[in-house]
Amino acid sequence: MLIKDVMHSPVLTVDVGVTLEAAYHIMLQRNIRHIPVTQEGRLVGMITDRDIRLATSPFAVGGAKPTDTPVGQVMAQPVITGDPLDPVEEAARVMRQRKIGALPILEGEALVGIVTGIDLLDALLRLTGVEKPSGRLEVCLDDRPGELARLSGELAQQHINIHSLLTYPCGEGTVTTVVRVGTLDTRRIARELRQKGFVVQWPPEIPSKRL
Amino acid sequence: MSVPVIYSPQYQLYNFGPQHPFSPLRLEMLLDLLEHLGHPLQFVEPAQATREEVRSVHLESFVRRVEAAGRGEYSPDFDHYGLGTADTPIFPGMDEAARWLVGGTLTAARMVSSGAAREVLQLGGGLHHAQKDLASGFCVYNDLSVAIRHLTEQGLRVAYIDIDVHHGDGVQWIHYDEPHVLTFSIHESGRYLYPGTGHTHEIGKALGTGRKLNIPLEPFTEDDSYLEVLQMGLEPALHWFRPDVLVVQCGADAHFQDPLAEILLTTQAYAKIFPLLRQYAAAFAGGRAVYTLGGGYSLDATSRIWALLYLTLQGLPLPDHLPEPWLRRWGTQLGHFLTHTLFDPEGAYPEIPRKAEIERRNRQVTERMLESVRPYWS
Numbered sequence: 242m243l244i245k246d247v248m249h250s251p252v253l254t255v256d257v258g259v260t261l262e263a264a265y266h267i268m269l270q271r272n273i274r275h276i277p278v279t280q281e282g283r284l285v286g287m288i289t290d291r292d293i294r295l296a297t298s299p300f301a302v303g304g305a306k307p308t309d310t311p312v313g314q315v316m317a318q319p320v321i322t323g324d325p326l327d328p329v330e331e332a333a334r335v336m337r338q339r340k341i342g343a344l345p346i347l348e349g350e351a352l353v354g355i356v357t358g359i360d361l362l363d364a365l366l367r368l369t370g371v372e373k374p375s376g377r378l379e380v381c382l383d384d385r386p387g388e389l390a391r392l393s394g395e396l397a398q399q400h401i402n403i404h405s406l407l408t409y410p411c412g413e414g415t416v417t418t419v420v421r422v423g424t425l426d427t428r429r430i431a432r433e434l435r436q437k438g439f440v441v442q443w444p445p446e447i448p449s450k451r452l
Numbered sequence: 453m454s455v456p457v458i459y460s461p462q463y464q465l466y467n468f469g470p471q472h473p474f475s476p477l478r479l480e481m482l483l484d485l486l487e488h489l490g491h492p493l494q495f496v497e498p499a500q501a502t503r504e505e506v507r508s509v510h511l512e513s514f515v516r517r518v519e520a521a522g523r524g525e526y527s528p529d530f531d532h533y534g535l536g537t538a539d540t541p542i543f544p545g546m547d548e549a550a551r552w553l554v555g556g557t558l559t560a561a562r563m564v565s566s567g568a569a570r571e572v573l574q575l576g577g578g579l580h581h582a583q584k585d586l587a588s589g590f591c592v593y594n595d596l597s598v599a600i601r602h603l604t605e606q607g608l609r610v611a612y613i614d615i616d617v618h619h620g621d622g623v624q625w626i627h628y629d630e631p632h633v634l635t636f637s638i639h640e641s642g643r644y645l646y647p648g649t650g651h652t653h654e655i656g657k658a659l660g661t662g663r664k665l666n667i668p669l670e671p672f673t674e675d676d677s678y679l680e681v682l683q684m685g686l687e688p689a690l691h692w693f694r695p696d697v698l699v700v701q702c703g704a705d706a707h708f709q710d711p712l713a714e715i716l717l718t719t720q721a722y723a724k725i726f727p728l729l730r731q732y733a734a735a736f737a738g739g740r741a742v743y744t745l746g747g748g749y750s751l752d753a754t755s756r757i758w759a760l761l762y763l764t765l766q767g768l769p770l771p772d773h774l775p776e777p778w779l780r781r782w783g784t785q786l787g788h789f790l791t792h793t794l795f796d797p798e799g800a801y802p803e804i805p806r807k808a809e810i811e812r813r814n815r816q817v818t819e820r821m822l823e824s825v826r827p828y829w830s
Contacts, residue, residue: 374581374588374621374647400538402531424539425581425589425618425646426473428711443644444714447801 244332245325247364248346248354254279255288257313264312265293275343277352278316284345284352286316322347323356329364332356370405370421378420378427379443380434381411392418395437401430417442455765456563458556459483459495459575465549466576466592468541473712473749474590479575481755481782486762488775495575498559501551501598505558509597509626514585515547518592522547534587550592553577560742561599564697565606570739571730573765575758578701578746580620581647589618589646590747597626599742600699604632611695611737612636613686615725616703616746617713619650623701624664631659634693638682640706640715641668652821655828662828665689667818670810671714675721677811678706681818682725688822690736692829698733702726703746704757708801710750716804718796722757726764751782752790760794770794 253271255264257280264276268290278286296306296315306315323332323344332344336358346354366372382388389408396403402423411417424430431441464476483493506515517533521542530536543549553576560572580596581589596612600623603610612627614620614637627633642648656664667685669678708716733741743761748754756774763770773793783790791797804810 371648374583374586374649376646377644377648379644402537421648423537426539426712427644427646428713429473447714 242329242364242368243325244323244327244329244346244356245354247329247360248325248356249360250354252277252345252352252355254284254352255312256280257285257316258311260309261293261297261306261312261315262308264288265290268293275355275357277320277345277355278312279352280313283350284320284322284347286313286318287320287343287345288312288316289342292317320345324348325353329356329361333361336361368405369407369419373404373421373423375404375421375423376425376427377443378422378431378434378441380418380420381440381442382408382416382418384410384414384416389418392420392434392439395434395439396420396422396430399430399433454767455571455573456569457493457495457573457575457762458498458560459493460497460552460556462500462549462552463556463576465545466553467549468543468590472541472590474747475751478748478751478754478758481751482575482758482762484781485755485759485774485778488778489759489763489771491762491766491768493575496559496563498552498556498574500548501554501558501593501595503551505598505602506551506554506593508601509584509594510582511585514587518550518587519547522549533585537587539589540587540592546592550579553579554593554595554598557595557599557742557744558602560744561602561697561699564740564742565603565608571733571741571765572743573762574742574744575762576745578616578703578744580614580616580623580701580703580746581618582622583625588622591622594622594626596620596623596699596701596744600627600633603697603699604630608632608696609694610634610697610699611690611693612699612701613729614638614701614703614746615682615706616701617706617710617715618646618703618747619666619668620701621647621649624650624654624666627660628656628664629658629660631663633660634663634665634689634695636665636667636686636689638667638678638685639669640671640673640713643668644671645713652817652824655825662825663693665821665825667814667821669715669817670806670813672716672804672806673810673814674716674804674807675718677814678715678717678721679724679728680811681814683728684815685818685821686732689825690732693736695737696740698729698737698741700729700741700743701746702743702758702761704748704754705746705750707748707750707753707757708796709753710748712747712749716801718800719753719756719760720795722760723764723770723795726761730764751786755782756791756794
């Protein structure tokens with residue numbers, strides 16, 4: 242999944258000369274928290290609702306700025322940006338490391354989109370596959386080539402569609418694999434996987450269950 | 453006065469094959485059990501639902517695919533409509549078979565809406581996963597939603613109650629924005645279990661907001677906790693919503709023997725749940741209710757639970773031991789012993805070490821659900 246698949250486009254921007262009050266009203270009306278700031282069409286900064294509230298607050302260092310101050314005086318710069326062809330995890334990493342809530346996306350000099358934390362949460366939901374009716378299997382695999390193929394081959398043989406598959410390291414030399422599968426009968430699948438030697442963490446085996 | 457029962461031998465046509473859990477054997481065992489208990493089934497034959505009736509909730513494109521699949525035709529987009537999957541394999545005549553089940557639930561709803569009956573038991577249906585353009589989780593057409601649509605078109609307010617162990621997602625999504633349909637589903641949490649939905653934050657949208665309720669239970673929930681939160685969540689909702697009729701999906705797969713899920717109800721719990729729902733129908737909906745079947749994949753537990761449902765609705769006494777000839781016949785056929793009593797023996801499953809935590813979490817999740825819908829109950 243790439244940034245271009247999750248970003249918002251076109252992007253709402255304000256000019257450096259727009260007042261803090263006007264920018265804040267735009268945020269309230271559109272229910273957004275971040276606006277890229279442009280000068281003669283080029284991206285020069287970012288302004289957030291928090292920047293505005295801090296700048297106009299009596300707590301502001303050096304005193305509250307008047308509400309008709311141009312955003313150019315308050316905006317953050319230089320701007321951290323992303324590329325439409327970056328993977329979403331790259332955007333997540335930059336936003337996490339720099340503690341920022343939105344990333345304007347540039348193609349060359351042109352501002353083509355914006356990605357926010359909310360967009361990344363949507364991306365996470367899509368990656369986990371929960372948007373389709375499905376059951377969830379958790380299988381612990383050895384961290385070596387061919388293990389995933391063995392698992393997916395087994396599911397394919399049983400004509401089970403995989404809606405999504407995530408893996409993450411879970412210990413010395415093993416990975417936990419979370420598979421969302423298009424079946425109601427995950428217990429039967431788990432039983433057959435166990436018979437083939439897989440370590441299935443969920444659903445668990447229960448001795449009292451019988452047909 | 454006895455409660456009319458809708459049934460048709462054609463229900464047995466809804467058959468995905470001998471290896472599939474949604475087996476017509478469940479009905480056969482149930483009817484045989486009732487007969488052995490001295491209550492041979494007296495039933496009303498339903499009208500098969502027409503194509504137009506199915507279309508009241510399903511999209512034309514989807515119905516066409518189901519018809520084509522049932523005629524043995526092939527289309528590369530069947531998968532996209534949930535047809536020909538491991539759960540909902542294609543079988544000859546699947547459109548007609550599914551329309552018999554829809555017809556049964558619709559006939560039951562018509563009897564209630566016309567005043568011909570107050571309570572009706574539909575011995576079939578309950579296909580709550582089917583969505584408007586998707587066959588899913590053993591369900592081709594959504595009989596419940598077709599019946600609910602009929603009832604709301606008659607100007608009635610419908611409270612749909614789903615006790616199947618899986619979330620009633622199809623019914624919920626089909627009526628998600630409708631103000632005159634309350635949906636209430638109590639099920640094992642979708643964290644792991646199919647279909648993965650039914651969280652407390654799914655509360656409806658637009659005019660339906662606050663009218664879609666979900667209680668996702670912890671795996672390994674037992675009788676007491678289940679009954680506690682069922683009452684805690686459902687009673688205030690019905691009290692506020694004032695339905696004209698209840699539509700109840702009586703899936704039997706929350707039983708501890710069920711092979712597809714992890715909730716641990718005993719038949720003792722069902723012997724409390726069914727009278728409770730009847731009591732709610734009397735207190736909040738003028739006694740009007742349609743009961744359907746649903747999931748239930750342990751043949752042993754399912755036939756006992758649905759026999760319990762039947763006996764409860766007819767006001768018949770509950771037997772202790774089950775008839776020997778029935779036990780012998782089906783035990784031999786299935787190749788394992790069946791439980792000899794209607795009620796499960798004590799200590800039938802191992803003690804659950806997390807019991808107290810499970811109870812606390814279920815209570816908390818129910819409170820959270822009520823907190824999120826109550827602001828819309830004005």
